[in-house]
Amino acid sequence: MDDEFDYVIVGCGAAGSLLAARLSEDSAVRVCVLEAGPKDRNPFIHIPAGFIKTLKDPSVTWQFRTAPTERTGGRPIATVQGRTLGGSSSVNGMIYNRGQPGDLDSWAQRGNRGWGYADSLPYYRRTERRLGYGEADKRGREQGIPVTDMDWINPLSEAFIAACEGAGIPRNPDYNSGDQAGVGYFQRAILNGKRVSAYRAFLHGALARPNLELRTEARANAILMEGKRAIGVTYQRKQGGPSTTVRARREVILCGGTVNTARLLQVSGIGPAPLLQSLGVEVKHELRGVGENFRDHYASRVVWRAKPGVTTLNELAKGLRLGGQVARWGMGQPSILATAPSHVYVFWKSFEGLDQPDLQCVFTPGSYKEGQVYVLDDYPGVTAGAWQHRPESTGWVRAKSRNVFEDPEIQPNYLKDENDRRVHLGGIRLIRRLLARPEMAPFLEMETLPGLDAQSDDELLDFAYRNGSTTYHLIGTARMGPATDPTAVVDDRLRVHGMEGLRVVDASIMPSMTSANTYATTLMIAEKASDFIRGRALESEAA
Template sequence: MADAAPDADSFDYVIVGSGAAGSVLANRLSADPGVTVCMLEAGPPDRNPWIHVPAGFVKTLKDPSVTWQFRTEPTANTGGRRIPTIQGRTLGGGSSVNGMIYNRGQPADLDSWAQRGNRGWGYADCLPYYRRSENRIGLCDETRGQNEGAIPVTDMDWIHPISEAFIAGCVGLGIPRARDYNCGDQAGVGYYQRTIRNGRRISAAVAFLKPAMTRKNLEVRTNARASRILFEGKRAVGIRYLGARDAAPREVRARREVILSAGTVNTARLMQVSGVGPADLLARLGVEVVHELPVGLNFRDHYASRFVMRAKPGVDTLNELSRGLKLGAQIARWATGRPNILATTPSHVHVFWKSFEGLDQPDLQCVFTPGSYAEGKVYILDDYPGVTCGAWQHRPESTGWVRARSTDVFEDPEINPNYLSDPMDVRVHLAGMRLVRRMLNTPELGRYLERETLPGPQVQSDDELLDFAKRNASTTYHLIGTCRMGPATDPSTVVNDRLLVHGMEGLRIVDASIMPSMPSANTYATTLMIAEKAADFIRGREIAEHAA
């Protein structure tokens, strides 16, 4: 598998993928002028203007030129639907097309990773790396990285009266108003923090990769789709990649390490087509087994159901503000740096709360937006004023898989999160739906809202709610776990606690695929942390960091 192409060239490190993790690694590793780094990105440069305007999220999400348009397998728990499971495919990866939410999760998430035998992955160990990547602009304490990192984390500046009424209604239900959900105490309701500054999205590419690209020891190759990891025995020595389906393959060699940061789906698929994965799958693919590991298993995602309420006549929501003259006024505000809808996140208000009394920590995340979306159409606004509130289970127990269908990396892999296959997930999901309905029917919101349109007041019983969830719930694009971190004695794991692939040499994985379990959060902030920590592993600086 290691036969060299005529135009092969070599670097110390070859990074596959320029997303959140890859951008951090490229910056940190190339800071050492004594090493050379090559980054391969399957997509184009991030020149699409919609990437950089926060409201452009709805444009890029369906644009195959900057996203992988993956879809899940149809199952009974998705009503036979194939759910779009879109991932970033441009410089910055998911950070260039995501919802721009910054959410670390709960300290217990990371402590549970350490309890699985992952040394140095407890909350206290990881906190310095969260701080290192962020520049918190606003209220913060010693847990936050103020003026430390490259990613700005700002507060919502465009506030809608309906959002204020929603928060007040939640407080009336006994949910406290949160001070800072990223400081270690997550429970409560409030506005999301986001990676937006001066009206523009600040992706990992903008924050980390672009400054590093001025260095002579970093080479970034776009439109370079990795097709194989090259091995000599058990050692990874490079990457074969393609510019287009019919283009001649090229190779780039790694003197020290090949680092996979291609994301939960693509990292697993690349490992499998290269001969590292379950033996039965590799046999079906006709791929020689280099090393047998459970690559592609332990796959998890958040599965969200949403409710829509119609607003009373005369109440302006995002639906009206996104059209005609009112949109023109918002564009003018964006151009002059005033608060506006173009510089907001798709989700405005968070609620972290508990599905059942007696829980120590929240197990639900709810999102509220002062706008309503058409049934079955992701981020397409209704033609009437309304609001949307959705909920998902923080830490789903249901696990699925990612499997390559063939050795052709232009063919989408089989993706099955196996949503709602665990009975606990069903119970928590139903509790979340009932909580959403309570939050949307408070007296505080009653002055603005008229009636529920989705799923509608006729849907009441557990069976009816569950049927609605199966037919309408969707992904939150928080894909994790296909190359799980843990000790080699655990047969469910792929990498060790230094993110090196078990039984291999020169091969490391640094992205959300290594997460042993789902954080109680969106995955972006934790992926940045993982990359910061991995950079120290590679540079041999972690011990010095903790000693300081």
């Protein structure tokens, strides 16, 4: 007889880890979690600076690449996602960033009841344990992801903050308060020098429960259905190997992420009929929005060479100096091993006159070699990057075959929208102005990327096309919306339209991009979904 549970959760990333922990609090139900990747035993997962290693490691990541596009200079872009316990929260930059209240209010205005900022704030608070400044009614203190402040401070970062203040950008004591505009140090999911993934924060301690089962190296390859009801999932341990079936008495819940959720729906016969037919997949339930509405943040980064004698990450990460940093980390002292890849944030405007920031900018007192992923320069340098908060360019994720071991087509259409290009240019010009300010002059020597030869809009766009890259913030392929929206995939309780017993709980349900990294909002979505599924009154309704 096949294994049978009340809930089968596909994916043990940010959403799946939290959701499994919450559902298994009810001892009357049985929960099974399937994770395609291995356990999180890789030591580089737990060392914050280890993301440099894990992002290139196919044993713990999906090494996805986008299709080449005109506005990426014909380049495919590596858009890696986590494939281990904790998912991308085990390999990401650890930044905790909620975004602006207007992001969620716009979701509610699109017909998604209960998804406004006031409705969602209690769920943000439930997912975090803020260790640092924050207003009590806006920040969580008791459980969830530990959210801490930067403790390793470089003089270059202080100078950059001073440059921003000199340019009229105020210092913001808490960008997660609902008032985002300003400059300061990022908050991150690091505690006692170690990364704390969603798996470690939520699920690891819950695995002692007898009603919770976790299976790793289990790649889901089909959703089982009886008519329009999902009744289980099949998975494989290896390509060409036998399939194992797990059945769900109540619900199958997809938490695989924006790429994998779309692909699994498609190869299971749920999606746009023309695509499914081209794959030789029986159309079991036509939903034309599955895999569409894909969005991502596209970033360009400006690099300056620092003056001789200025100490940046480039020098500290090599030779004897690196040994010293390792020793500091081992003794629990601030160290470059326990920092996020971006140190300073700037939330500001591409053009004066805007009511709210439409840009996120980042600063790091270090620099990487041109065209090489996270390979530090041989000379001292700094990097500042910028991207548009809410891109309008949309693309898709489409399975190439019925084989889930074959990567799907990911077409992001970066910068296709004219306004996206306009805002992107404004971001590049802003960070160039900030780096060239007098406050940075004692530290910096010259701009090396793109270089002062690039000045016109066309030259800067050409630079963006040839050098820009993903920020790994993939959303939208199972978009939430009312049934009257022909491209919506799930309703405002995250149930797949026209199906029973099938729900999606991950970043793919986001109707539009948040003005932030996507991790914090993904956790909020999962926390809220746990109340939907358990039939609890929503916190905003109970208040």
